[in-house]
Amino acid sequence: MALVLLFVTVVLFSVCEVSMNAVYRVGDSAGWTMIDHPDYKRWASTKRFHVGDTLIFTYLTQYHDVMEVSHHDYVHCKTNSAKAVYHTGSDSVSLTKPGEFYFICSNDGHCSAGQKLHIKSSSNNAAIIRNFYLTIATVFALCIYKTNSLTDHIN
Incomplete structure (x- = not known):
């Protein structure tokens, strides 16, 4: 027994x-794009991210990619020292530790036009x-x- x-x-x-x-589709129905200039800062502010959650980046590979970068590279939209690069068009990024994560699109002008995401993951x-x-x-x-x-x- x-x-x-x-x-x-x-x-x-x-x-x-x-x-x-939780599994979050970045940008919700818009996805990871420049069309209609989604506000990724606002999108992230409505979520609570925890260790174990997954971010799904969906986008057209001929126009976009996803780079995980440092805070400095995020602020300055620098693409030469990425921590990780994703380019499948349907990328899953697991949050494996607490902390701050920074993502940008490396295509010319996209990051500076707002295609970047900063999230903070807390312990679960x-x-x-x-x-x-x-x-x-x-x-x-x-x-x-x-x-x-x-x-x-x-x-």
């Missing part, structure tokens, strides 16, 4: 973990709490299992 409880607990917490991570406290409760549930299930084992031996 205790093993069944442990299994159910692990499955439930695993499902919770998947549902806690929900994951920490989930792991704490999972540990407690595991210890509880093991205690029940041991108690049942001892009871079986006495009887």
